[in-house]
Amino acid sequence: MKILSLITNPHVVPNPRTAYSYNPESQLYGQGSGSTYFDTQAGGTQVTTVVSSAGGVPTHSMVGIAMDVGSSQIISSGSAYLIHGGMESGRHHTSHSSRSSSAMLEMAIENLQKSEGIATHKSSLLNSHLQWLLDNYETAEGVSLPRSSLYNHYLRHCQEQKLDPVNAASFGKLIRSVFMGLRTRRLGTRGNSKYHYYGIRLKPDSPLNRLQEDMQYMAMRQQPVHQKQRFKPFHKMDGMGDSLNSGSQHSSSTPEQSVAAQSQHHQQYIDVSHVLPPFPSPDLGSLPEPISMNDVKKLQSNYRIHCEATLDVVMNLQFHLIEKLWQTFWYSTAPSGDGATTIPNSEEDAEDIRGFPREKLIALCKYEPIKQWMRSCDHILYQALVEILIPDVLRPVPSTLTQAIRNFAKSLEGWLTSAMSDYPQEIVRTKVSVVSAFAQTLRRYTSLNHLAQAARAVLxxxxxxxxxxxxxxxxxxxxxxxxxxxxxxxxxxxxxxxxxxxxxxxxxxxxxxxxxxxxxxxxxxxxxxxxxxxxxxxxxxxxxxxxxxxxxxxxxxxxxxxxxxxxxxxxxxxxxxxxxxxxxxxxxxxxxxETPIAVMGEVRRSDISDLHPAVKRERIEISPSLQEI
Incomplete structure (x- = not known):
């Protein structure tokens, strides 16, 4: 869903990486089309019509907590809203929803009774439901919760409190009467996707967090180690990050997917505000045949898109999609888990995605300045991923998230080697040496984090x-x-x-x-x-x-x-x-x-290259077992 902007402030441009874009000027984002909002400015009250947007909102009037409203007051009157005060800016900042006043709750209940025909004698029941929502959930940017999980939490609450629950549809209207600006997204795997509320999360101090962690642990314990996976091809590079984030193509669920699908609240432990730093320009000499400057520029653009898609996937904790991203970019013809052919389906499809054939990509990667440029880009990308996943090595994080990161690190070298199986070894070695340093860094930092939590008890x-x-x-x-x-x-x-x-x-x-x-x-x-x-x-x-x-x-x-x-x-x-x-x-x-990953990567590379071939071979053979220790 696109972010709405007021006609009176048409220059608000949405950030593609953010769920909402905020402007210091007083304004309110809504989902419906043709709605009328009253915006109180110094010069008095004026009527502002909001630009239309895809999707709609319930027809009933709502009273709620606006996304990131500082000291604003919202008053409902029919189908209009009056908002006082300003909105705070900043991507990472979230304004936590607070306990609603009794007047706001009463108004919400009254509106629900009118629009939904709910009996008056059930107002106290509605009040209990609404207050439970406010006690356990809050608005937040860049995170989402499965609609079914939220409803299951609600049913559990009703069972414990011996309350009569409302049905799922009415519960959805209850949520929207409390939290404004919520959007709905369909996320997950094809054939197994679920609707999510986007812009809401569990409060850090909510007792539901412990329930959520227990569910994740059981899901991981019951998950088979190897499962069949099916992946259908992408035919376009454009919007790849969005495609992967809005719904993966896997039909099975791994522990990493469980973290992504069932534990959106884990995103509060990672740095979702991180952006990919700019890449350097390649230090080119005279270009060899058949490479042209246009080819180099295309590679720069496409590799940047590829790296940004990688960052988006990791930021959403969808680690399993990295393998498919690599297979797509490197024209992999290796079979997937169930024997299905991975993307792209043909050389023509591949050329359509990149703008040049596979042979041209190989020629570019064999050119030493391009190889070194790509290595520098990888250092920047992987350092950004480390800082996203482990922004503070001493901060306590759930064990399920830590284990998912370690499993991710364990898979990286195999995924990349498989995706580049048809490439010359000198290219593969360059790529794998960097991803190996990345994987080792993730293992070290998660081990350090584990030690830190154990040491806290002693100290x-x-x-x-x-x-x-x-x-x-x-x-x-x-x-x-x-x-x-x-x-x-x-x-x-x-x-x-x-x-x-x-x-x-x-x-x-x-x-x-x-x-x-x-x-x-x-x-x-x-x-x-x-x-x-x-x-x-x-x-x-x-x-x-x-x-x-x-x-x-x-x-x-x-x-x-x-x-x-x-x-x-x-x-x-x-x-x-x-x-x-x-x-x-x-x-x-x-x-x-340099980046820390570049420093460690150079040490590992020089350490291996300086060894006698026989010793080098022995070091490579024993390294996996040593890394497990």
Whole structure:
């Protein structure tokens, strides 16, 4: 559904990535055509007619909570609305629906009674239903809830409270009488799609969240590991992102699909406001035959569209569609899960999508400047995807979402290798090396997040903290420093300062966030002398080695003393080592002007390329099992 704009403000242009576009000027978005709205400005009240839009709204009058209305007041009168105040702007900002006033609820009930013929004696029942909606749901941008799930929550509420539920159609009118601006979308798989309310989500503190997580867990436990999948071809590149987001072509459901279809509220844990940064221009020399400048420009445009579609799919947690996106772009002829031919169906279809045949795409990718340009674009794309899926590595997230991300990471290399199975190996290696760094980053960050949640329980336990402090005070740090100094060659004063700071921070029973600040300050202090120097990356790596060696010596001493808090220290050490690696990785990326994925990707690539062929082959063979560990 398109966003409506007022005739009095015709310059409001919708953001294609947003469900609604807001303007600081006073205005109201509606769904019907021919409706009349009263907009109070400084100069008095004027009548404004809204531009027509596809779709309609219920014919009954509604009183509700407007999307992102700051201190606005909405008054219903027949089929018109009066709105005071302004609307707040900002994509990521949401104005949470609050408890409705009794006057608003009474007016909503009165309008429903008139339009739907609901008996007067049921007004108290309606009031209970409406208040339940306000207590558990709120308006939000860029998210949606399955219509059936919301109704099932309502039926469960009625059963628990021994209330008579209304039917699904009447319930839909109840929702629209409370939340204004709701849109309906048909999302899901072909043959199994469902209607969703777009622009509403569960409140973070709603008890229904726990019910939702339990349902997701059961769905994942009951899901077969391998299922047949059928995919019908796309014939156009235009609007591919919209096509994939509005309804995938799979008929089966995997754990990743369960997260996307049943857990729209998980989108509050990811960064849905993220946009794909601009790509650099390729550094071209003289173009070889048969490549022309027009071919290069077409590739730039098409690859940008492809990457934006990838970002949209991931932002909607539809991980399973990435495989089909790659098959489409790389003209894959590999069979899908059920043996059906994947897209495109023919060379003519493929050429129609890209503007040049498959052989031309191969020639472009073999051209070294294009290969390096595409590698840079992939670094930018995958870094954006990491920041979307894991915007804060320490923030608690549902385990179902974490597991879905890990399953996604596990599938990436296989999907890309299969989609590019007919391409020259040098092209495939370049692409796979970047996606491998992306997958490894997702695995590391989700593991770090898991460690962080486990460590929170330790850091919040007073008795455990006291035991840790007691055991730490018995460690012979002079002996530790003496043994470590030969290897680390650390400044003794720096080591002593870190030791004292660690003990003080532990004694203060600091939270995980406070520990994170302390670790960040340690990195800043140690690496500050190397800022702006070409030796910065090496100094950062040396610091990680020294930090790890020194902490292992402390753990060794605790082990030999049979410290009661050894388990707690081991967990904390694992977390701090991982978080320190995360901090240093980002510092090096900032110092070199690269993305963290590019930094790690270069390390992995040079590490493999410098090995003897036999050793290289062995490293490649054992890497999957090591990554699982």
């Amino acid at each position: 919040q336990n007073t008795s455990q903290i006291n035991q840790m402090l007691s055991d730490l005070n018995r460690v012979d740090f002079a002996n530790v420093q003496e043994q470590a100094s030969w290897v680390c060659q650390c400044d003794e004063s720096v080591v002593q300062r870190l030791e004292q700071d660690f003990k003080v921070t532990l004694q203060q029973q600091s939270s995980l966030d406070q520990w994170a600040v302390w670790l960040d300050n340690v990195v800043n202090q140690v690496l500050k002398p190397y800022e702006g120097s070409t030796s910065f990356p090496r100094a950062a790596r040396q610091f990680l080695l020294k930090w790890s060696f020194y902490s292992s010596m402390v753990i060794r001493d605790l082990t030999l003393r049979s410290a009661a808090s050894f388990g707690s220290f081991h967990l904390i050490r694992l977390l701090y080592d991982e978080y320190m690696f995360y901090l240093v990785e980002h510092r090096v990326a900032m110092a070199t002007g």
